[in-house]
Amino acid sequence: MKIVESAELASFREQCRDWLQDNVPKNRPDDGDAMREFDLAWQAKQFEGGWAGINWPTEYGGRGASVLEQLIWHEEYALAGGPPSGCMFVALSHAGPTMIVSGNEEQKSKYLPTILNGTENWCQGFSEPGAGSDLASLKCKGEIDGDDLVINGTKIWTTYAQHARWQELLVRTDPNETRHRGLTWIVGDMKAPGLEVRPIKTMAGLEHFAQCFYDDVRIPLKNVVGEVNQGWKTAMTTLGFERGTGTVAHQIELATRVDRVIEAVKSFPGGADDVQLEMLAGLKSEVMALRSLTAASISRGMHETVPGAEGNIVALYFGELTRRVNAAAFDLLGPHSLERAGYNYPAHFLECFKWAIGGGTSEIRRNTIGERVLGLPKGPKAV
Amino acid sequence: MIVDLIPDEDQSAIEDTIVSFLADVLPVERLRDAKAHGGAAEAEVWGQICELGLFGLGLPEDQGGLGLGLPEEALVARALGRNLVSPGVLAQLCAPHLATDEATRDALISGEARATFGIADGYVLDGEGAEWIVVFGPGGASLRARSDLSLAATDGGLDHTMTFERIEGGAGNAQPALRLEVLIAAYLTGIAQATTDMAVDYAKQREQFGQPIGAFQAIKHSCADMATRASAADTQTLFAATVFGAGMDDAVEAAAARTLAKRASFENAKANIQTHGGMGFTDECDAHLFLKRAMVMDMLGSDARARRAALTA
Ligand SMILES: Cc1cc2nc3c(=O)[nH]c(=O)nc-3n(C[C@H](O)[C@H](O)[C@H](O)COP(=O)(O)OP(=O)(O)OC[C@H]3O[C@@H](n4cnc5c(N)ncnc54)[C@H](O)[C@@H]3O)c2cc1C
Numbered sequence: 244m245k246i247v248e249s250a251e252l253a254s255f256r257e258q259c260r261d262w263l264q265d266n267v268p269k270n271r272p273d274d275g276d277a278m279r280e281f282d283l284a285w286q287a288k289q290f291e292g293g294w295a296g297i298n299w300p301t302e303y304g305g306r307g308a309s310v311l312e313q314l315i316w317h318e319e320y321a322l323a324g325g326p327p328s329g330c331m332f333v334a335l336s337h338a339g340p341t342m343i344v345s346g347n348e349e350q351k352s353k354y355l356p357t358i359l360n361g362t363e364n365w366c367q368g369f370s371e372p373g374a375g376s377d378l379a380s381l382k383c384k385g386e387i388d389g390d391d392l393v394i395n396g397t398k399i400w401t402t403y404a405q406h407a408r409w410q411e412l413l414v415r416t417d418p419n420e421t422r423h424r425g426l427t428w429i430v431g432d433m434k435a436p437g438l439e440v441r442p443i444k445t446m447a448g449l450e451h452f453a454q455c456f457y458d459d460v461r462i463p464l465k466n467v468v469g470e471v472n473q474g475w476k477t478a479m480t481t482l483g484f485e486r487g488t489g490t491v492a493h494q495i496e497l498a499t500r501v502d503r504v505i506e507a508v509k510s511f512p513g514g515a516d517d518v519q520l521e522m523l524a525g526l527k528s529e530v531m532a533l534r535s536l537t538a539a540s541i542s543r544g545m546h547e548t549v550p551g552a553e554g555n556i557v558a559l560y561f562g563e564l565t566r567r568v569n570a571a572a573f574d575l576l577g578p579h580s581l582e583r584a585g586y587n588y589p590a591h592f593l594e595c596f597k598w599a600i601g602g603g604t605s606e607i608r609r610n611t612i613g614e615r616v617l618g619l620p621k622g623p624k625a626v
Numbered sequence: 627m628i629v630d631l632i633p634d635e636d637q638s639a640i641e642d643t644i645v646s647f648l649a650d651v652l653p654v655e656r657l658r659d660a661k662a663h664g665g666a667a668e669a670e671v672w673g674q675i676c677e678l679g680l681f682g683l684g685l686p687e688d689q690g691g692l693g694l695g696l697p698e699e700a701l702v703a704r705a706l707g708r709n710l711v712s713p714g715v716l717a718q719l720c721a722p723h724l725a726t727d728e729a730t731r732d733a734l735i736s737g738e739a740r741a742t743f744g745i746a747d748g749y750v751l752d753g754e755g756a757e758w759i760v761v762f763g764p765g766g767a768s769l770r771a772r773s774d775l776s777l778a779a780t781d782g783g784l785d786h787t788m789t790f791e792r793i794e795g796g797a798g799n800a801q802p803a804l805r806l807e808v809l810i811a812a813y814l815t816g817i818a819q820a821t822t823d824m825a826v827d828y829a830k831q832r833e834q835f836g837q838p839i840g841a842f843q844a845i846k847h848s849c850a851d852m853a854t855r856a857s858a859a860d861t862q863t864l865f866a867a868t869v870f871g872a873g874m875d876d877a878v879e880a881a882a883a884r885t886l887a888k889r890a891s892f893e894n895a896k897a898n899i900q901t902h903g904g905m906g907f908t909d910e911c912d913a914h915l916f917l918k919r920a921m922v923m924d925m926l927g928s929d930a931r932a933r934r935a936a937l938t939a
Contacts, residue, residue: 244637244697244868248628311628505938515938521930524937525889528862528882535631535861542631556854606843612853613846617826622841 247311247545255308256315262292263323271326273590274449279364279406282330286361295359296335299343303355314491314541321495330406334358334365338411341428345469345477354409354430366407368398368431368455369478375400376607378413379423379475383457385414387471390464392416392429394437394457400601404453405442407433412462417472428474430466437461447593490561493598494537497561497568498530500591504568508575519575526571529564536560552615559608562599569595629868631861633701640683640694641701647678648709654820654912657710657787664789665712665742665752676737681718684805690735691722696805700812700867704860707816707891710787710919712752713926714742716813717760720806724760724769734758744770745925746800749790750777760806761793764932767803785918804880807927808870811863811883817920818856818890821898824913825849828902845901852894859883859890881936884928891920 248256268285272278289295290304298313299305306312328335339358342351357363374381383396394414404410410431417425433440437460442450469477505523508515515523536557544550569592573580580588599605613619633641651671656662668675684699685691699719706716718734721741725731733739742756746763750772753759759770776794783790826849829840839845863886866879895917899906906913928936 244633244864245630246627246868246872247630252628314628509938517931517934520934520938524881524885524934527937528885528933529858531865531879531882532858532862532886535865536857538629538865539631539857539861542629545630546632553857556857559850560854560858606847609847609850610843612850613840617822617849617853619826619829619840619846619849620838622837623835623843624837624841 252311252315255312256319259294259316259319260323262294263319263325266292267323267325271329276406279330279403281326282328283361283364285326286328286331286335286359288361290360295361296339296355299339299355299359303343303351304359305355310541310544317491318495321492321499325492330364330403331358331361333367333402333407333411334363334409337367338365338409341411341468341477341480344480345428347468349465350430350468363408364403364406365409365411366401366404366433368401368404368410368412370400371397372399372454376604379426381413381415381426383412383414384418385416385427385429385462387416387464388461391461392427392464392467394431394460394462396457398455398457400443400452401440401455402452402601404433404440404455405450409433410455411478413474413478416474420472423475425472426474426478427471428468428477429462430468431460431462432466435460435462445593446596447590451597490557491537493561493565494530494533497565498534500572501526501530501568503586504572504575522571522575526564526568529560530568533557533560533564552611555603555608555611556616558603559605559612562605562608565595565598627869627872627874629865631864631868633697637698637701640698641705644678644680644702644705645708647674648705648711652709652711654710654915657912657915658910663787664754665714666754668712668715669755672737672740675715680715681722681737682735683719685722685731685735689722690732696808696867696870697864699805699809700863703809703812704816704819704863707813707923708820710817710915712742712788713813713923714740714752714756716809717741717743717756720767720803720809721758721760721769723805724767724801724803726769730758730769741769743926744775744793747793748925749780749783749792750775751790751922752788753777753791754789761800762803762806762810762926763800764927764929766800767806767927768799768801783922785915785922787915787918788922803927804876805870807880807884808863808866810923810926811859811866811880811887813923814884814887814891814920815856815859815863817916817923818852818859818887818894821891821894821913821916822849822852822856824916825852825894825898825901832903839901848897848901852897855886855890855893859886862886877936878939881928881933885933885937888920888924891924892917895920 271281296305297308297316298310301307342354371381385392385394412429412431416427437458439456440453442453445451508519540557572588583589656667682691683694687693718741722731722734740756741758742752744750744759744761746761759772761768761770777791780790829845830838832839863883866883899913902913905911
């Protein structure tokens with residue numbers, strides 16, 4: 244246990260801060276093509292400034308720095324009020340890292356630079372109507388025909404599918420195998436004929452995700468990342484590339500929100516009462532714990548090469564805490580919090596439910612913590 | 627501020643030494659025998675405890691210490707909490723920091739003079755044999771000679787494995803003691819971890835409906851929540867210890883650690899009782915000892931009002 248922020252890192256932090264201060268764009272549109280254009284343009288700007296892919300290899304346009312610099316960037320980014328990566332999120336935090344770990348040379352040089360310079364973005368087609376928490380039961384079919392894989396079936400909850408150029412697609416290529424065997428991870432082309440994308444409106448009122456329908460969609464076999472029928476392995480190796488640095492921005496944003504509510508409540512005529520302060524103190528300590536949990540997870544990354552299941556603890560904590568924080572604003576601020584103008588508490592509140600669902604629900608995370616961190620038995624058998 | 631929260635080799639060595647010593651010499655089971663209560667078990671092996679050289683851990687070398695810091699002390703405090711070691715041992719770790727003269731400090735570091743904790747406006751805990759009392763309340767801590775305090779015996783309190791002597795009259799001269807706040811948080815975190823381990827072990831071994839109860843999600847998820855609460859308290863406490871004195875707001879860091887450690891130790895101790903079913907309600911099962919100890923130790927130092935003030939400042 245020690246402080247690792249050296250003079251060198253501190254000066255890197257300064258550089259980040261200065262650049263962000265001058266360049267962070269404001270007023271991000273929260274939906275539609277305007278949002279897509281905004282997100283890609285901002286990515287391009289970061290690339291030009293030399294700030295894209297801080298811990299990505301230099302040969303693909305990254306900065307080639309360590310995960311610590313990446314962490315500092317995320318911290319300063321959040322403190323500067325940087326916009327969400329939005330339409331670039333999957334490319335930056337999932338597809339790109341998957342390529343770096345499992346892609347071949349040709350794939351890496353084709354896809355990685357276009358992510359970093361903001362020309363092409365990605366979406367993730369894993370979940371299906373019948374396969375959510377139980378992802379390994381997925382059915383969307385891929386059949387080899389000559390040099391192509393022919394895709395038939397459907398994917399759902401695909402975030403920003405309607406805005407994406409490429410898709411991480413996980414399909415069943417061996418119909419005789421079940422569960423996680425016989426799956427293939429392939430780069431889907433969102434412009435391919437036979438693919439229909441139908442946006443779905445969320446409870447927050449935005450078209451955040453979509454359902455994708457594949458009718459004999461042909462994808463060249465050279466788009467397979469890893470090996471045919473080894474797609475589960477490809478999907479799993481990506482986990483942990485970021486070592487939790489990606490959540491740093493959300494954590495700081497949440498901490499800022501708690502501070503904002505504290506300030507607002509204290510500025511009421513008559514000030515805050517003890518019950519309100521007790522609630523706020525609890526939330527404040529929890530956002531600090533979230534920061535420390537994240538720091539611990541990044542620390543483990545400095546020492547171990549393979550991430551454990553402990554990351555689920557941070558994700559569970561964040562998913563549950565963010566709902567409490569955003570709901571507290573309504574309890575503490577009263578009717579004024581209902582209006583969308585100004586700080587827009589309704590949008591934050593409605594949006595935050597996704598964190599305990601997407602990418603693994605809280606219940607599934609508790610199962611994983613119980614079984615893989617604590618070693619409890621799987622089950623139960625029917626009683 | 628970027629920190630590495632994983633103990634380095636030397637820190638792990640200190641922790642391993644104390645953990646294996648406590649497992650051998652002061653296991654929690656000792657408290658099933660009333661003869662071990664009130665710090666008597668610790669008094670019996672006091673010489674061995676002193677040989678561990680813990681008490682000057684965080685003091686500079688020119689003050690007779692080892693020149694290490696709060697992170698190392700926190701690892702020790704956490705280990706003491708896990709084994710429900712008498713608060714006197716933790717107080718002995720804190721007391722040299724509060725001593726105002728060299729002779730007293732040296733005697734506390736060597737263990738020649740013994741110390742224990744007193745809750746300000748409350749009780750001296752496990753006071754038998756202690757010459758010095760670290761009186762600790764919301765206003766901070768002061769090191770008082772036992773002979774200067776007016777004490778009255780009691781018939782005992784919530785934790786039947788401890789003794790309580792009522793402090794009559796104020797204790798005065800309290801100094802802010804954020805270091806002690808972090809160490810109490812660490813002790814409580816130890817309780818949160820030990821109760822998680824105990825519940826998980828039982829959930830793996832106890833069978834109902836033809837399978838270990840840990841296969842049922844009601845139990846499994848409760849264990850996952852225990853582990854999560856313990857991690858939150860632990861990482862925050864170690865964070866507070868690691869950045870202590872380095873320019874962050876120590877008062878806020880310590881208040882967060884205390885708040886989370888209180889919640890984790892109380893909630894986990896209760897969940898552990900529930901996980902043990904009927905056995906959990908018995909005197910024979912150690913589960914209740916953790917709840918009682920957590921509730922007493924949390925009365926030391928800051929109260930909810932003080933933490934609220936720090937966290938919402
Ligand atoms: C905002 C958002 C964005 C998303 N983006 C994407 C994306 O880009 N790409 C993609 O592929 N997917 C995406 N998803 C899908 C997401 O991964 C799934 O919604 C999630 O895995 C849950 O699956 P499900 O919706 O089918 O729910 P179900 O699995 O049907 O779960 C329903 C309920 O049952 C519970 N449950 C299920 N199994 C168990 C169990 N074994 N034990 C206890 N409880 C259980 C769940 O916890 C949940 O409460 C997104 C989801 C959201 C909300």
